[in-house]
Amino acid sequence: MKSKPVILKVKRQDTPDSKPYWQTFETPRKPMANIISCLQEIQRAPVTADGKRVNPVVWDCNCLEEVCGSCTMLINGRVRQACTALVEKIESPVTLEPLSKFPVVRDLQVDRSRMFDNLKKVKAWIEIDGTHDIGEGPMMPDAIRAKRYVLSECMTCGCCLEACPQFKAGNDFLGAATFSQVRLFNLHPTGQAQKENRLDALMGRGGIADCGNAQVCVEVCPKSIPLTESIADIGRQTSLKLLKDFLSK
């Protein structure tokens, strides 16, 4: 059976500072193909639709099962992972672009360090190291564990930031993923020791008050993390802290 090839329009960029340009590729339509397997086809035979031999397209990927977040890109203009973008289910020709709000490294590969820097700013971890053995942690109620489990599924993919109207390449908005991680670690019995510091980091430039409640983040999160609930919950935590600071400092 001969079926029509998959047409891929790829936005390419050779270096972080050079001008982007578009190239069109055609790859054979195979059953169960996803965007990653199409990109692998291009890697094997990097020839454009009009027969020109070019450098293979560069992209990021790792787990291939939507838990690492590294293959996040704009597919037909919408942010999502390339691994779960099945060719049969998306419109052809398919346009592939790098994320627009992170610096491009090359072609579809971007630098998402900003997300990890943001996690550092809010101490998105649990401090257990000390000069002495601090012993066993307290028990965690099962309801809290269940709540935290959902939040812990965040893979730092950046979908929620790419689609957020308040998150821009040049500004310092921390974004929904960061807010949700603060909630995750503030819910932890041991993590609560750093609660005030985490909230402090969110009560500043680019923090929780910069969120405009457009709620696009929750629509595009591939892990269905209840981001808008996290945002409101962090809103509540910061409101209470504001009141407390106001009355007791």
Added chain:
Amino acid sequence: MSLSTRDRTHFLILKLHSLTGIFPIGAFLVLHLLVNSLRTVGVWQYQLSIDLINNLPFLIWVEILFIYIPLLIHSLVGFLIIFSSKINLKRYPYPRNWGYTLQRITGAVVFFFLIYHLGTTVGPKLINGKEHFEAAPFLIDIMNREFQTVTGCLLYLVGIVSATYHFCMGLWSFCVSWGIIVGPMAQRNAGIVFALFGLALTALGVATVTEFSLDPIPVEATVGGGAS
């Protein structure tokens, strides 16, 4: 960390913006629409309410402190917020993103409407020194003429709908951003309640415009004789 770091100031300004939207500006909007809708009950009742307001002690100071300054702060920060975002409705046309985008647009519409509204009512009132019982006939005369043209009516309808939408959408986002409503169900239900409240406010405004437009009645000053 101390209360007054530069970072905290940014946060506090945004919180102040949010708060001023509800109180005093939002509260004033509700009161204003409510009082004006007295016109649909009768012109006498309406005039009485204007008389009452214009005989309040320290009126101009109350207005400056509780309306003009908060409104100016809210508008200034509002425009800064608008210019710091990147609207992306085309790519991500979800209902809440529509709500968010319209919230920005109506904020700007209300700002320009208010310039017109104040410039044609309070402005002339102050310039002509129409105080106490002289204010009502002066203002009612202006409104009677305003609503005789289709453009005048349309202008006010756009202004009123923008303001009620902006306010009721704002009530919802205020409740979310201060953490008053948290879960998805609570957010959805509150959205419905605020939408109904918005519709009621809009109905009040539209009824008032309609009444003015269909039945312009000139009045004389309640106390002190001549109208102008």
